[in-house]
Amino acid sequence: MRRTQRSVAIATALAAATAPLLALASPAAAESTKATHSTQTVQNLPLDWLSLDALSGTQLLQRVKELLGKGYVPQALSVTNAANPQYTSVWIKDATSKVNVLQGLSATSLPKTITEQLKAGFQPKLITGTGTGADAVFAVVFEKTTQLAKSQLSMTKETFAKVNAEFTAAGFSIASLDVYGTVEKPLYAAVWVAGAATGSVQVTLGQTVEQRGQELLAKAKQGLRPVAMAVEPGKLITTVWSKGSTTGLKEYLSLSKLTYTLKSTQLKALGYQPEILDAEGGTISSIWSKS
Template sequence: MSNAKKVAVLTAAVATATVPLLALASPAMAAQPATTAQTVQNQPLDWLSLDALSGSKLIQRVKDLGGKGYVPAALNVTNAANPQYMTVWIKDAARKVNVLQGLSVMDLPKRIQEQAAAGFQPKLISGTGSGPGAVFGVVFEKTTQLAKSQLSMSKETFTKVNTELAGAGYSLSSLDVYGTVEKPLYAAVWVAGGVAGTVQVTLGQTVQERGKELLDKAKLGLRPVLMAVEPGKLYTTVWAKGSSTGLKEYLNLSKLTYTVKAAQMKALGYTPQILSSEDGVIASIWSKS
C-alpha cells in the first residue's frame, strides 16, 4: 500500500473533554434518488462531509481544514488494498487534535504510546481489512481525560472487555468493526465517565434486525450513540438513554446517495452525528437541535 507509512498530523487549538458522539435516531429510511447536483461541500457550512479520500488526499485536507479551524467529528476507513477515508469535520478552533492514517496493526500501538507521551489520547479509531493487511485511521485529542483502547478483539473478547471497563467507570466513545464476515474484529476506545445510565451493545445485525432493534430500543428510552457497519453489511450499535426527538437515521446508503442525503440534511438544518462505512455501504445518523 503506497499510503501505509504516511501519517497526516493536524494540530489546531481544543477543548479537553473527550465524550461519545451522542445521537438518537428515527426508523431507518430508504435513500431517495438524486434530485440535485449540489453537494454538501458547495454550501455555506459549519461542518464538512468529505467522501472517500485516498491517504495522500486526506493528508492535504487535514492540513487545509486544520488551518481553517476544523476538526474531525467522524473518521472511517474502508478497502485495505486501496484505503479510502470518509470524514466529517466541524468548526471548533478550541480543540487540539492529531490525525493519523495508513497505520498497520503493528504501527498503531506504537503510535498510541507516542501520542500518549505528548498528552494525546485516541478519540476515534477506524479499521478495515484483516490480518497483517489491516489498515487504521485514528483521531487523537489532547485531553486529561483517562482513555483506554484495544484492537483486534473477537466478539467474545470485546464483550468481556467492555463489561469489565464499564464496571470500572469507563464508557465506549469509539467502536469500529473490521476483519471478515467469518471473523469480525473490534477496535474500541473507552473514556472515564461519558455516557451515564444504561448502555447496551447489539452486534452483527442485518438491516432488518437493526430496524426492528431501533424500534424496540426506542420503547425503552434508548438511542444509538455509536454505530459501525461491519463486514457482510451487518451493524453493531451502542445504545444509551436519550430522547429520539430531532434525530434521523439512514442505513444502506451508497456513496452517491450519501452525498445527496448529506446535502438534503444540511438544507433542513441537520448535522451528522455518526458516520460509518464498509463493503460499499454507508450508514449515518443526523441530529437537529
Template sequence: MRTTRMLAVAAVALAVAATPAAAHAQASTAPVAYHGLTSAQQTQKFQELSGKGYVPVSLSISSGPSYAGVWVKSSGAAWAMFQDMSAQGYQQRFDEYSVKGYQPTVVTATGSGDAARFAAVFVKKSGNFIARHNMTIEQLTSGNLDAMAKGLMLTSIDVYGTAGAPTYAAIWTPNTSGVKWHVTYDLSSADHSAAFKLRLSNGYRPAYVAVDPGGTYTTIWRKDKVDSWFEYTGMSSSGYQSRFNELKTKGYYPAQVNSEDGKYAAIWTK
C-alpha cells in the first residue's frame, strides 16, 4: 500500500493511510501510549509511529498544549490527524475532509474562547454520524437525545472552556448493537466514584472519561460486556505512568486516555 504524509507548519496537519482499529485484538503488536508531549514532540511521535504502521485510537490535548495518545498497529482505510487548530480551523478541516468521505473519530480540545485549541482524527468511512463542538451542556444533552432517536451513540467527548462555563466537543456514531448508554457531567471525584459503583452494579461500565476544566469528570457509560478492564481517574502525570507500568505487566494497555490541567483519567483493556 502506498503511504502518503502531509505536514504543515501552522495548525499542524498530519495524514497517512491506515486503519482505525477499534480493538486491541486487531493489532499485531502491543499498543503504544504516551503523555505529556509538546506540540513538536507530538509531531515527531506521529512521524515515528505512522512510519511503522501505527494509527491513533485515542488522543487528548490539554493546557500547554500537552498531548497524550494511544496508537495501535494496523493497516487499511485512509485516516488523517490534525493538531493545534483553532475552533475555526477545526471546522475548516471538518468541512474539507467531509466532502472527501472522512468522518471524525476523535475530537479533543483545551482552552476557552479564541484561545481554544483542537486536535482530531478523521477516518475515511461511510455511515451516519454527528459531530459538534462549542456546545453548552444544554446543547450536548439535546444532542444526545437527538442521537438516540437516530440510532446513534456518543463515542467521543471532550470538555474545554472554563470550570464555570464548560464547553463540549462530541461525536456520535451508529449504535449497531443497540447498547444502552448515557452520560454523566461535571462530577467531582467523589461523585464520579459513587456513580461508578452504582452503574457498575447495574451492568454499566465507563467507556470514555474526559477530565473537565476544574478537575471534574464527564463520562460515557455503556451497558455492554468487556471481559477485563480498569478505570482510574485523578492521576498526576507520574501517577498515570505508575498505573501504566503496573498494568502493562498484567497485559493491559490504555484504550482511552484524557487529561486537563495535569490531571489524567484512563481506561485499560487487554
C-alpha cells in the first residue's frame, strides 16, 4: 500500500494495546501524511474512557480531533492489516503528559521520525506495527519526558531476547511491545524505559491461548502480573510480566470484534477499563482492571 504520514500532538498518559477471548478462573481475574501537528493540554478532567475499534487512518484522525476537544487522550493504540490499516484504540481523560501520535509510518521512515522526535524532546512511548518488509505500517506515540527510553524495530525472536537482556542489565524495562511480520518470521518492536519496572521482569513468547491461560495462573502464584501483551501473526501471544497483584484483573483473549464490543459494555458498567489491548487478524485481546 502507499501510505501517508499523519501526526497529531496531544496531551496524555500512555499505555498498552488490543486482543480477543479467554475466560479464566484465577486470582488474576480472568474471565477470560504529510505530518501535521496539533497540541492540546487537558486540565482537571474526570477519569473516563472509551474504546474505538477498526477505524481507518482517516477515521481515526477525525475522532482524534473530536476527542481532543472533549478532553480525551489515547491510552492504547494498535494497528492491524497492512494492506488496509485498521486502528483500534482506547482513550481516557487525563491532564498530564504531552505526546505526539504518528500513524501511517513505514519501516524506512520510522527510524528517521524517532530521531526527529528525540531532538524535539519526545521519547517513544508506544510502537505498534503490522505487515512485513516494505509494506509494514507503524503507528507511534511519543511523550515529552525527561525519562530515558530506548526503542528497536524489526527484531527477530533471538535478537529481541538478546537486546532485552542487554537493556534490562542496563536498568531499562519494557514499556511497549508489539509483534508483526509473518507466522514464519515474527518481528518485534519494543520500547524500554529507564527504571520503570518493580522487581524482575519476565517475557513469554509465542504462546497459544491455552498456553497463555495456564501461564497466567502460574505467574499469578509467583506474584507476577501482565504489564504488556502482543498478539503475533497466527494469534500467538507474547506477554511481559512484572511484580504485582493480579487481583481485580479480567483477561479476554482472541475475542471477535462483536464479542469485544459487547464485553466492553458489560465491563464498563461494572467499573472496569482496559489496561492492555492488542488487535491482530480480526481478533482483539485485552486485560481489564478495576480502580
